[in-house]
Amino acid sequence: MTRTLIRGRLLSFLRRPETIDDAASYRYEEDGGLLVEDGRIAAVGAYATVRAEAPEDVEEIDHRPHLILPGLIDTHLHFPQMQVIGSYAANLLEWLNTYTFPEECRFVESEHAARIARHFYDEMIRQGTTTAVAYCSVHKTSADAYFAEALKRGMRMIGGKVMMDRNAPQGLLDTPDMGYDETRAVIAQWHGKGRNHVAITPRFAITSTPAQMEMAAALAREFPDLLIQTHLSENHDEIRFTSELYPDAIDYTDVYAKYGLLGRKSLFGHCIHLSEREADAMSEAGAVAVHCPTSNLFLGSGLFPLKALSRREKPVRIGVATDIGGGTSYSMLKTMDEAYKIQQLLGERLNPFESFYHMTLGNAEALSLADHIGTLEAGTDADFVVLDAAATPAMALKMEVVRSLTEELFLLQTLGDDRAVRETYVAGKPMKATL
Ligand code: GUN
Ligand code: ZN
Numbered sequence: 001m002t003r004t005l006i007r008g009r010l011l012s013f014l015r016r017p018e019t020i021d022d023a024a025s026y027r028y029e030e031d032g033g034l035l036v037e038d039g040r041i042a043a044v045g046a047y048a049t050v051r052a053e054a055p056e057d058v059e060e061i062d063h064r065p066h067l068i069l070p071g072l073i074d075t076h077l078h079f080p081q082m083q084v085i086g087s088y089a090a091n092l093l094e095w096l097n098t099y100t101f102p103e104e105c106r107f108v109e110s111e112h113a114a115r116i117a118r119h120f121y122d123e124m125i126r127q128g129t130t131t132a133v134a135y136c137s138v139h140k141t142s143a144d145a146y147f148a149e150a151l152k153r154g155m156r157m158i159g160g161k162v163m164m165d166r167n168a169p170q171g172l173l174d175t176p177d178m179g180y181d182e183t184r185a186v187i188a189q190w191h192g193k194g195r196n197h198v199a200i201t202p203r204f205a206i207t208s209t210p211a212q213m214e215m216a217a218a219l220a221r222e223f224p225d226l227l228i229q230t231h232l233s234e235n236h237d238e239i240r241f242t243s244e245l246y247p248d249a250i251d252y253t254d255v256y257a258k259y260g261l262l263g264r265k266s267l268f269g270h271c272i273h274l275s276e277r278e279a280d281a282m283s284e285a286g287a288v289a290v291h292c293p294t295s296n297l298f299l300g301s302g303l304f305p306l307k308a309l310s311r312r313e314k315p316v317r318i319g320v321a322t323d324i325g326g327g328t329s330y331s332m333l334k335t336m337d338e339a340y341k342i343q344q345l346l347g348e349r350l351n352p353f354e355s356f357y358h359m360t361l362g363n364a365e366a367l368s369l370a371d372h373i374g375t376l377e378a379g380t381d382a383d384f385v386v387l388d389a390a391a392t393p394a395m396a397l398k399m400e401v402v403r404s405l406t407e408e409l410f411l412l413q414t415l416g417d418d419r420a421v422r423e424t425y426v427a428g429k430p431m432k433a434t435l
Contacts, residue, residue: 004428005054006034007047008063008386011405012070012376013361017353020406026353027376028405034068036382039154039427044376061430063386066422067408069356070374071130071383072332073363074321076229076269076290079120079134079146079159080107081325092235092299095326105171107137113145121149125431127330128385128421131364131373133158133229133267133321135201138172140182143198147190154194154427156373156381158227160201161186165212180215187223195381195427197227199267204231205242205255213259220260227265227367230256232289233278234270235301253278262287265368267319270295272302274309274316283314288366292323293338299326306339307348319366320358332359333416340413352409382428387412391420 010032017025033050035043035058043050078084084103089095107113124132136142136159143161150157163179164172174182183200191198200223202208202216220228233239233252242252249255253274256262264286271289274282282289291304309316321327322335329335336355343350364374372381389408390396395415402408412420424432 001038002428003042003055003058004036005051005058005060006036006063006068006425007060008032008066008068010034010044010068010376011356013357016357016362017351020351020353022353025357031064032068034376034382034384036428039382041376041378041380041382044378063422067387067389068376069385069387070360070364070376071385071424071426072128072359073367073374074124074129074132074332075267075288075319075363075366076292076321077132077134077324077327080104080113080116080137080142082116082119082123084325085328087325089299091237092301092326093237093241095299100325101168101172104137105169107142108139108171110141110145113139113142114149117145117149120146121153121155122435123330124155125153125424125426125435126418126421127332128387128418128424129330129332130383130385130424130426131156131158131367131369133199133227133367135162135203135229136160138162138164138174140186143186143190147186147193147196150196151194153431154429156195156197156369156383158197158199158367160199160229162201162203163212163216164203164207166209167207176209176211176215179212180219183219187226191226199227199229201228202230202261204238205246205252206238210246213255213261216261217259220263225265227267228261228263229267229269230261232256232268232271233273234296235299236273239273251275251278253281257281257285267366269321269323270301270304271316272296272304279309279312279316280314282316283312286317288317288319290319290321290366291339292321292327293335293342294328295323295326296342297338298328303342303346305346307343307346307350317366318358319363329417331417333413333420336413352406352413355413356409382425384425385421386423387416387420388422389416389420391416391422395420
């Protein structure tokens with residue numbers, strides 16, 4: 001049995017913070033201890049208490065004065081788009097057709113897919129992201145590369161072979177049968193292997209025919225425990241085109257509802273322009289709207305009403321994500337910095353505790369994985385990050401006047417990025433030091 005005692009300032013959430021003063025929503029230990037045993041957290045609490053109960057000869061790592069939080073979680077990004085970031089386009093559909101679809105065609109090559117997968121996981125670890133939910137490309141080779149690398153690194157990762165059978169270049173199309181068969185093959189080969197989870201992944205209504213949506217529905221019925229991911233209501237032209245393609249649906253959300261794809265396991269990227277009816281339908285189904293702030297700003301897609309959706313009489317569940325490569329940063333800290341600014345533009349406040357809740361427990365809840373990740377509770381996976389709010393000269397200068405945990409978190413979110421991530425532990429192992 002391998003055991004390590006980690007010492008530092010521990011912060012983890014118990015539920016969503018209601019206000020900036022909601023101290024009961026989180027647990028903070030100024031001098032905390034985490035006992036890690038075989039990849040899990042065996043004990044957590046005040047350092048003195050955990051130390052007293054730990055074996056005499058346990059290895060000890062002292063991360064004081066830094067903060068230790070659960071590993072950050074990214075609930076929507078595209079693994080084959082690492083070389084798409086920063087592509088100059090006027091809007092979503094132009095960006096997809098001009099840069100993104102041609103780039104994804106390259107993932108038919110398994111060597112290319114394997115090389116990008118290595119870079120992808122290096123980047124996740126550099127940024128403190130220990131779990132991510134990715135779209136692979138339409139090619140099974142891309143899903144194989146994605147999951148093989150996750151297995152090597154022992155990470156809890158979620159991903160799916162994209163299903164798309166129209167409105168894209170030939171090299172990026174499957175068929176309803178191929179999409180179904182290859183998704184089943186990916187599930188058989190990878191789901192539950194190591195810490196891998198497969199998600200059913202019809203790209204979006206524009207690139208799937210009704211016949212393919214039927215196949216996605218069949219997969220969702222056969223594998224009810226799997227997450228489903230797709231895109232919804234990101235851009236006005238996309239919404240218009242979708243209603244032309246699915247004239248019988250009441251609205252965009254109803255397209256997915258008609259095919260049985262609107263439920264508690266469904267993750268919908270963007271959801272910027274939902275009507276009240278659509279928000280009600282999302283809420284009633286328990287579906288998750290995944291906010292991708294840097295992408296929404298970069299592509300000029302719109303301002304996601306995060307606060308308004310979460311305080312409705314029928315609240316909508318929320319996830320937060322980078323959406324690489326529409327997104328412009330791999331950092332969940334930068335992501336929440338931009339989320340904060342979007343709420344400012346909408347006349348709303350997003351407090352630092354809410355932001356850090358969303359990056360950790362909030363996203364774990366969105367994935368129905370809070371029993372495993374997103375907290376520092378005993379019995380959960382030992383995935384955590386060590387954050388340094390004085391990581392750069394500018395941050396260190398500001399830290400001289402920081403007087404509270406609230407201010408420290410806000411500084412981390414406002415000026416922080418991968419440089420603020422001192423270490424990333426995956427199943428109890430420090431991974432960043434060895435990159
Ligand atoms: N909608 C369909 N595919 C994509 C994608 O790759 N990125 C974004 N931002 N939106 C999409
Ligand atoms: Zn996306």
